[in-house]
Amino acid sequence: MIANIEISDALLVQNYVAGNEEALSTLIKRHESRIYGFIYSKISDRDISNDIFQDTFIKVIKTLKSNSYNEEGKFLPWVMRISHNLIIDHYRKTKKMPLFRETEDFSIFSVMTDDSISIENKLISDQIELDLKKLIEELPIDQKEVLVMRMYQDMSFKEISEITGVSINTSLGRMRYALLNLRKVIDKHQIVLTN
Amino acid sequence: MAKNYVKNSLVIKAMKPKKEVVSFLLNYSKALSVVKVDNRNYEIISN
Numbered sequence: 234m235i236a237n238i239e240i241s242d243a244l245l246v247q248n249y250v251a252g253n254e255e256a257l258s259t260l261i262k263r264h265e266s267r268i269y270g271f272i273y274s275k276i277s278d279r280d281i282s283n284d285i286f287q288d289t290f291i292k293v294i295k296t297l298k299s300n301s302y303n304e305e306g307k308f309l310p311w312v313m314r315i316s317h318n319l320i321i322d323h324y325r326k327t328k329k330m331p332l333f334r335e336t337e338d339f340s341i342f343s344v345m346t347d348d349s350i351s352i353e354n355k356l357i358s359d360q361i362e363l364d365l366k367k368l369i370e371e372l373p374i375d376q377k378e379v380l381v382m383r384m385y386q387d388m389s390f391k392e393i394s395e396i397t398g399v400s401i402n403t404s405l406g407r408m409r410y411a412l413l414n415l416r417k418v419i420d421k422h423q424i425v426l427t428n
Numbered sequence: 429m430a431k432n433y434v435k436n437s438l439v440i441k442a443m444k445p446k447k448e449v450v451s452f453l454l455n456y457s458k459a460l461s462v463v464k465v466d467n468r469n470y471e472i473i474s475n
Binding site for chain 2: 254257258261262265266269270273282283286287290291294295298299300
């Protein structure tokens with residue numbers, strides 16, 4: 234594993250072209266999160282993102298196997314570009330990106346809205362997050378541990394119980410007490426945690 | 429729980445493709461050969 238990390242993308246590509254199939258596996262494992270995350274950020278649909286990820290690497294494999302790849306050292310940007318083009322193809326096919334042209338009678342801003350929260354709301358929201366983190370820090374360690382793993386790291390109670398070495402029921406109990414304790418402190422000090 | 433104060437945006441998720449997709453790609457790669465004849469590429473998939 235350590236050896237794999239040290240091998241550059243360019244060398245892995247070279248090895249793969251030379252017939253080492255394991256090199257492809259290493260390349261995919263190394264970059265799957267970034268590439269899939271990039272696709273998902275544009276598509277917001279897991280199944281379609283998987284399809285585009287698959288099509289991206291089919292292109293990669295075909296190009297490498299036909300010796301047409303000539304961008305040594307720039308493997309990731311090259312793959313990202315392929316996936317980017319496939320994302321555009323996807324939107325062209327589904328026609329979800331209608332083309333609007335600015336004319337005298339039509340302004341693009343009449344159909345575009347800004348859904349992002351205002352700066353004021355963002356500040357309030359950040360303050361709430363900060364207050365909440367401070368409150369969480371005050372919890373007993375075992376409760377804090379479970380709460381952080383569940384809420385911030387999105388782990389299942391099964392995973393939490395495996396990592397902390399306690400039963401699922403104990404983890405659930407700790408989570409319950411963590412929330413109860415948080416509510417108690419919030420009520421006691423009349424802290425407002427809403428935006 | 430009655431209410432979650434923690435936003436989903438705070439959740440750190442490693443986005444990964446399905447294992448089946450990766451497995452398909454690795455098998456596809458093993459099965460695929462590209463042969464060049466007269467400046468044309470022919471793809472051969474072996475079973």
